[in-house]
Amino acid sequence: MSSLCKQGQIQQAVDLVAEMELKNLRIGPEVYGELLQGCVYERALHTGRQIHAQIVKKGAIFAMNEYIETKLVIFYAKCDNPEASNSLFRRVRLKNVFSWAAVIGLNCRKGFYQEALLGFKEMQENGLLPDNFVLPNVLKACGGLEWIRIGKVVHGLVVKLGCGGCVFVASSLVDMYGKCGEVEDARKVFDGMPQRNAVAWNSMIVGYVQNGLNEEAIEVFYEMREEGVEPTQVTLSSFLSASANLGALQDGKQGHAIAVICGIEMTTNLGSSLINFYSKVGLIEDAESVFSRMLEKDVVTWNLLISGYVQIGEVDKALNMCHLMRLENLRFDSVTLATLMSAFADMRNLKLGKEGHCYCIRNNLESDVVVVSSIVDMYAKCEKIGCARRVFNSSITKDLILWNTMLAAFAELGHSGEALNLFYQMQLESVPPNVISWNSLILGFLNSGQVNEAKDMFLQMQSLGVQPNLVTWTTLISGLARSGFGYEAILTFQRMQEAGVKPNVVSIIGVLLACINLASLQIGRALHGYLIRHSLYLSIPIATSLVDMYAKCGDRDQAKRVFDMIPDKELPIYNAMISGFALHGQAVEALALYRCLKEEGLKPDNITFTNALYACSHAMMVSEGLELFVDMVSNHNINPSIEHYGCMVSLLSRCGDLDEAFRLISAMPYKPDVQILGSLLAACREHNKIELEEYLSNQLLKLQPDNSGNYVAMSNAYAAAGRWDEVKKVRQLMKERGLRKIPGCSWIQVGEELNVFVAGDKSHPETEEIYTTLALLRMEMSFR
DNA sequence: ATAGGGTTAG
Numbered sequence: 001m002s003s004l005c006k007q008g009q010i011q012q013a014v015d016l017v018a019e020m021e022l023k024n025l026r027i028g029p030e031v032y033g034e035l036l037q038g039c040v041y042e043r044a045l046h047t048g049r050q051i052h053a054q055i056v057k058k059g060a061i062f063a064m065n066e067y068i069e070t071k072l073v074i075f076y077a078k079c080d081n082p083e084a085s086n087s088l089f090r091r092v093r094l095k096n097v098f099s100w101a102a103v104i105g106l107n108c109r110k111g112f113y114q115e116a117l118l119g120f121k122e123m124q125e126n127g128l129l130p131d132n133f134v135l136p137n138v139l140k141a142c143g144g145l146e147w148i149r150i151g152k153v154v155h156g157l158v159v160k161l162g163c164g165g166c167v168f169v170a171s172s173l174v175d176m177y178g179k180c181g182e183v184e185d186a187r188k189v190f191d192g193m194p195q196r197n198a199v200a201w202n203s204m205i206v207g208y209v210q211n212g213l214n215e216e217a218i219e220v221f222y223e224m225r226e227e228g229v230e231p232t233q234v235t236l237s238s239f240l241s242a243s244a245n246l247g248a249l250q251d252g253k254q255g256h257a258i259a260v261i262c263g264i265e266m267t268t269n270l271g272s273s274l275i276n277f278y279s280k281v282g283l284i285e286d287a288e289s290v291f292s293r294m295l296e297k298d299v300v301t302w303n304l305l306i307s308g309y310v311q312i313g314e315v316d317k318a319l320n321m322c323h324l325m326r327l328e329n330l331r332f333d334s335v336t337l338a339t340l341m342s343a344f345a346d347m348r349n350l351k352l353g354k355e356g357h358c359y360c361i362r363n364n365l366e367s368d369v370v371v372v373s374s375i376v377d378m379y380a381k382c383e384k385i386g387c388a389r390r391v392f393n394s395s396i397t398k399d400l401i402l403w404n405t406m407l408a409a410f411a412e413l414g415h416s417g418e419a420l421n422l423f424y425q426m427q428l429e430s431v432p433p434n435v436i437s438w439n440s441l442i443l444g445f446l447n448s449g450q451v452n453e454a455k456d457m458f459l460q461m462q463s464l465g466v467q468p469n470l471v472t473w474t475t476l477i478s479g480l481a482r483s484g485f486g487y488e489a490i491l492t493f494q495r496m497q498e499a500g501v502k503p504n505v506v507s508i509i510g511v512l513l514a515c516i517n518l519a520s521l522q523i524g525r526a527l528h529g530y531l532i533r534h535s536l537y538l539s540i541p542i543a544t545s546l547v548d549m550y551a552k553c554g555d556r557d558q559a560k561r562v563f564d565m566i567p568d569k570e571l572p573i574y575n576a577m578i579s580g581f582a583l584h585g586q587a588v589e590a591l592a593l594y595r596c597l598k599e600e601g602l603k604p605d606n607i608t609f610t611n612a613l614y615a616c617s618h619a620m621m622v623s624e625g626l627e628l629f630v631d632m633v634s635n636h637n638i639n640p641s642i643e644h645y646g647c648m649v650s651l652l653s654r655c656g657d658l659d660e661a662f663r664l665i666s667a668m669p670y671k672p673d674v675q676i677l678g679s680l681l682a683a684c685r686e687h688n689k690i691e692l693e694e695y696l697s698n699q700l701l702k703l704q705p706d707n708s709g710n711y712v713a714m715s716n717a718y719a720a721a722g723r724w725d726e727v728k729k730v731r732q733l734m735k736e737r738g739l740r741k742i743p744g745c746s747w748i749q750v751g752e753e754l755n756v757f758v759a760g761d762k763s764h765p766e767t768e769e770i771y772t773t774l775a776l777l778r779m780e781m782s783f784r
Numbered sequence: 785a786t787a788g789g790g791t792t793a794g
Contacts, residue, residue, distance in 0.1 A: 135785095136785045137785085139785080140785070167785085168785050169785085170785090171785050171786070172785050172786090173785095174785090174786090175785065175786060178786095198786085199785055199786050200785090200786085201786090202785095202786045202787075203785075203786050204786095205786090205787095206786060206787065207786095209787090232786085232787085233787070234786050234787040235786090235787085236787090237787045237788055238786085238787055238788085240788085241787085241788070267787095267788095268788080269787055269788045270787085270788075271788085272788040272789070273787080273788045273789095274788095275788090275789090276788065276789065298788095299789085300788055300789050301788085301789085302789095303789050303790070304788080304789055306789095307789070307790070333789095333790095334790075335789050335790040336789095336790080337790085338789095338790040338791055339789085339790055339791090340790095341790095341791080342790080342791065345791095368790090368791095369791080370790055370791045371790085371791075372791085373790095373791040373792065374790075374791045374792095375791095376791090376792095377791070377792070399791095400792085401791055401792050402791080402792080403792090404791095404792040404793070405791070405792045405793095406792090407792080407793085408792060408793055409792095411793080412793095435793085436792060436793045437792090437793085438793090439793045439794070440792080440793055442793095443793070443794075469793095469794095470794080471793055471794045472793085472794080473794085474794040475793075475794045476794090477794085478794065479794090504794095506794055507794075509794095510794075
């Protein structure tokens with residue numbers, strides 16, 4: 001009978017005992033104990049219950065026997081039946097280490113870590129010492145709860161009891177420290193182990209991966225190989241995670257090979273890890289082939305392939321996978337939806353986004369913060385800030401990423417006040433901001449034109465011990481450049497390098513944006529050299545920025561050379577080059593390029609038309625300008641912006657058709673700005689329109705510009721019209737508002753005649769010199 | 785005793 005139990009033939013054993021009972025043979029409690037043990041081996045809940053019933057029928061001698069009681073508790077515990085196990089356990093008078101171990105283990109398996117630890121405490125209060133079987137469970141509970149203090153107390157107990165040499169206990173210690181984020185302590189325990197099995201190695205690798213120390217995980221994996229310990233599924237699964245996180249192509253591939261060589265079974269876990277690895281390193285075909293060869297797939301497996309498709313922008317394929325997943329009777333979970341919502345956010349697809357949101361509501365996925373973050377981000381990217389805010393507010397739990405998502409939404413729109421409020425609010429709710437929060441805050445100020453506040457935040461974050469990273473620096477550099485502080489942007493770029501932060505493509509583009517005049521051409525050239533040395537100059541966004549930079553700095557030939565070097569040109573680089581030609585008064589070349597891009601099958605956008613119209617205005621090509629305007633509205637369905645109207649008004653004014661220009665201003669659906677009124681005013685004196693000049697002059701002065709660029713434009717217009725009293729007034733206003741001095745009037749007159757609009761660099765100490773130099777340069781060019 | 789997936793900033 002005993003051997004039948006151990007061989008896993010419990011039914012035969014039960015039958016044998018029944019036969020013995022019929023023959024009235026004497027059967028002791030230990031027989032039932034053995035039967036129960038057999039049920040434990042086989043997790044035979046039903047058979048065990050029948051045995052339990054027989055024990056009860058036989059009366060107190062059996063039912064109250066300590067050995068049998070313990071076995072029953074263990075039996076129900078192992079069969080994952082906490083109700084029966086707990087109620088029996090409560091009635092046991094003499095609780096021993098074995099029954100305690102069973103109950104604590106059960107609570108642990110069910111994730112009731114606090115109950116497990118309470119049991120552990122009670123057990124000790126009853127004078128029982130934990131053994132090698134209880135300790136791993138207790139440590140697992142500490143790890144699960146991340147209760148490092150209790151964990152350390154248990155570690156002390158382990159040492160006191162002399163259990164440290166047990167691989168089970170030591171591995172659990174390694175795991176516990178890893179789960180609590182104390183990898184260094186985990187390593188200490190690991191290094192102190194007299195012998196290590198695969199689980200010990202695995203615990204160390206997993207600890208590193210879960211704490212983001214992927215390099216260390218990979219190192220330990222190779223050490224394990226050198227020691228000749230056979231890897232398991234867990235080893236390779238974790239190793240592949242580390243490789244995926246690092247994008248370590250060679251390591252991950254080797255991991256796959258090792259799995260094959262060692263004949264490790266392709267479980268869902270391991271297969272999923274492989275799919276994750278291949279899709280993270282961009283080998284989607286390999287991910288697909290692993291997927292197709294897997295026999296069993298679960299939600300995670302599907303999610304990983306869906307995520308792989310989303311990462312490479314193949315949203316249609318991702319959605320198709322969702323469809324197939326449903327056909328397999330698998331339900332989407334929060335990970336599926338978070339992945340999909342991020343795809344919809346990238347696509348700015350509000351329709352799909354809303355459908356996804358509804359799905360989340362119907363399936364209670366909104367209780368997951370990660371899903372909420374993805375929904376908030378989707379609404380924000382689809383320009384539905386109100387919806388984003390409502391979803392954000394309705395979320396009960398708010399983690400750092402959710403706060404950052406909302407912060408980024410306000411920052412993007414330049415709603416700096418709301419961003420700042422949120423920034424305070426999160427701290428009131430005990431969520432300390434990280435570098436990403438600060439970056440968004442800074443971006444919010446920059447996008448609303450509050451440069452000083454942005455700079456102030458940059459200093460504040462450092463004084464609070466948050467180190468700016470590459471994104472922080474880049475945000476600041478691009479923001480300064482866009483706000484007209486080019487010189488300061490360049491200085492900031494230099495300071496970034498002094499701080500030991502290496503520039504990347506995005507930061508180079510940012511600083512190229514700052515090189516907008518002759519004075520910064522030298523820096524622009526130096527950057528171009530840097531790009532060539534780092535083989536980055538053929539990237540399309542970089543080339544576009546280079547064309548833009550050279551055009552603005554007056555080196556139009558170099559701009560054209562870079563432009564010609566790019567093989568498969570896209571719209572932005574055409575726009576940059578057209579703008580360059582326009583800036584240099586080469587309207588014929590600009591229009592030729594406009595036709596060229598259409599022949600290439602590209603669709604001109606509003607920027608293309610702004611630049612092309614500007615070129616026409618510059619060259620006083622009225623019929624071409626009108627043709628463009630009509631083409632834009634009727635063939636390309638573009639709603640003309642105020643800039644488009646501005647170009648047309650300027651064109652008509654310069655050609656002397658002031659009445660038509662005025663009609664256009666009255667008819668356009670925008671409030672006329674300084675640029676538009678100014679360009680009309682500038683032409684009045686020459687064409688003898690005294691009444692209009694008087695009217696415009698008064699209108700213009702009422703506008704009260706909000707930045708010095710507009711003051712300069714205003715002053716230019718008055719100067720061109722010869723209205724020196726107004727020029728003085730504008731200069732006085734600028735002085736009162738603490739804005740920089742504008743250049744001397746003597747050359748503005750000439751400049752205006754040449755249609756020189758020099759964007760003011762508010763930060764360069766030699767601004768006036770730059771203005772003068774540029775004006776002279778442009779004059780030279782036009783006289784050539 | 786140990787394992788796989790998702791969300792935020794330039």
